[in-house]
Amino acid sequence: MASIAARPGSPGALTLLNTRFHRLALNTFMVIVLAHWAEHLVQAYQIWVLHLPRPKARGVLGQFYPWLVSSEWLHYGYAIVMLIGLFLLRPGFVGRARLWWTVALAIQFWHHIEHLLLLLQAQTGHNLWGKPVPTSVLQLFYPRVELHLFYNSIVFIPMVIAVYFHLRPNYADLSKMACSCVGETRRDPAASGV
């Protein structure tokens, strides 16, 4: 796993990402994650409130680019962005936040493998297990839509908990943090008298 330890002199990109730019990177990442959820909520609204047929309930992006919704590239793309983000931003987390972030990373790793299997089947035209459509491992036991909604949830929830512990660390974790998320509030200005 990556480390934020850097050689003296010039900090590497990963070090900068997890120190000076951690707050910016984490905010950007969370915007992507929340935008993805917003798309799902819009879809739910379109289906359950507007009563659109499912093929026409494509969220916001899908209204302008209908092919995106049924594209395995879109689903794989989001899965790989999630995996990369969870991996690259992990070194900036410490203590309890790091534990929860690592849980999300581990689950997303498997989720990404499932999407990779789907993408490979769609690209090669050869489906696994003799199925008529691309099928991932756990899809053998659970329907696709529900399964991937479940995956997204069990990645999202520990990630949000990790962000909470990162932004509201206890004293032990706070003393170990080196990223910009701590900011100027790291030390109590009133107590320090400066």
Next chain:
Amino acid sequence: MCGAAALLLIAGQHPAQAKDVVVASVDPADATALAAAPAQIVLTCTGRPDAESSHVSVRDATGRFVDDGGDLRADGDTLRLPVTLTGTGDFTVVYHVVLASGADAVGVTRFSVGTGVAPPVPPDGEREAQLASAVGHQHGDIDPFGATLLAIDAAVVFAVALLLIFRPRRRLPRPPTSQLQ
């Protein structure tokens, strides 16, 4: 759960399931081998269809939706879905037609483009799954599993947002004066 219930309702009935005949014909017809892709899917009904409540979708052999999102149009007793199909292969049309009288029917038809042979008859499980999706998954029924997950996710975000707002940041105690100098 909805899917399972729908599956029970439709099991063993194809190409269309209905108490009364609702869809008289589908163009392209089932098990047709076409030389060129059709520009539209046309369903001729036995009464005036309700386009707002009906839906028709087209998938390729991989199960990917290939209809371009065009609106389903009602014209007299027919429903028309404009499509732009590219490439050759087998295509599946899944429909749920609702008439103004309230009668409805779901069905699946298949046709091929450019292959020279009619598409093979799909396994029972696949056809039933497609019919189930037409009944339960495409029609605005609230999926309890999905709704529960979304509600849990929203609750977590809400709770964390409240905690972030109302719980102040901790600050490290002041370091010894000697370290400040």
